[in-house]
Amino acid sequence: MKKILLLFIAVITMTSCQITEEITFNEDGSGTYDLAIDMSAMMSMKKAKKKNSENEEIRKPKKTDSIMYVRDLLKKYKDSLKNLSDSEKDFMERMKNATIRMQVDEEADKMIMNLSSPFKSVEDLKNISEDFRKIDKLKKAENSTEDENPMGKMFNGMDKANVSYTFSKHKFSRKVTFIENKEEKKADEEAEKTDNKIDKGMADMMKMFGYKIIYHFPRKIKNVSYKDAMLGTDGKTLIIQTTFDKIDKNKKLLEFDVTF
Numbered sequence: 001m002k003k004i005l006l007l008f009i010a011v012i013t014m015t016s017c018q019i020t021e022e023i024t025f026n027e028d029g030s031g032t033y034d035l036a037i038d039m040s041a042m043m044s045m046k047k048a049k050k051k052n053s054e055n056e057e058i059r060k061p062k063k064t065d066s067i068m069y070v071r072d073l074l075k076k077y078k079d080s081l082k083n084l085s086d087s088e089k090d091f092m093e094r095m096k097n098a099t100i101r102m103q104v105d106e107e108a109d110k111m112i113m114n115l116s117s118p119f120k121s122v123e124d125l126k127n128i129s130e131d132f133r134k135i136d137k138l139k140k141a142e143n144s145t146e147d148e149n150p151m152g153k154m155f156n157g158m159d160k161a162n163v164s165y166t167f168s169k170h171k172f173s174r175k176v177t178f179i180e181n182k183e184e185k186k187a188d189e190e191a192e193k194t195d196n197k198i199d200k201g202m203a204d205m206m207k208m209f210g211y212k213i214i215y216h217f218p219r220k221i222k223n224v225s226y227k228d229a230m231l232g233t234d235g236k237t238l239i240i241q242t243t244f245d246k247i248d249k250n251k252k253l254l255e256f257d258v259t260f
Contacts, residue, residue: 029120
């Protein structure tokens with residue numbers, strides 16, 4: 001009975017976790033990109049498990065609100081990054097104004113990470129997921145632990161997809177391309193053979209995460225090809241809500257066009 005209850009709590013918790021991709025476009029094609037990962041529900045489940053643990057050490061609830069500026073992180077590693085390729089130099093230029101904000105409040109069951117970056121054109125967004133994965137690796141090398149940094153496992157689940165965007169006066173498009181790495185595929189198959197049930201269970205549960213898209217456009221939206229899309233009251237905001245399990249079943253689910 002206890003195991004069933006814990007499973008029920010886990011299911012409710014994971015469906016409450018939310019990833020929100022929010023982009024604001026200006027008339028000239030520039031804008032801001034923000035990826036918010038709300039793991040607050042998982043924090044609540046973690047607290048519930050601790051209450052049931054007899055050996056849990058009593059300590060003051062953790063509360064932090066920190067912002068890391070990527071330009072500072074890149075400066076710190078500039079000596080080791082002297083022999084950069086052209087693509088790596090482009091990466092540093094694109095992401096120098098990006099920020100990572102981490103909010104943790106154990107008492108309030110709050111854990112949210114925001115990865116934000118301004119962009120000059122949609123071309124700057126073509127490798128945005130890969131860029132943030134690179135930053136995540138630098139951040140972990142700096143001072144993060146897996147427990148404090150929920151992005152690690154999440155990016156591992158998203159790294160097989162590249163999202164590209166096009167934006168013109170009358171149309172916006174979101175396209176998804178999946179890259180199959182044979183070495184990674186082989187590693188995944190080997191992992192399936194091992195007895196690592198915890199990681200596999202976590203991967204399966206992450207498919208239940210909610211995924212939300214909020215795009216703010218400078219012009220009124222006339223039509224959206226995504227059938228379940230919603231529009232904000234201003235007529236310029238696009239809202240799409242889905243889950244990772246649906247995306248896993250239909251890799252092209254979040255491909256759509258918007259006309260103005």
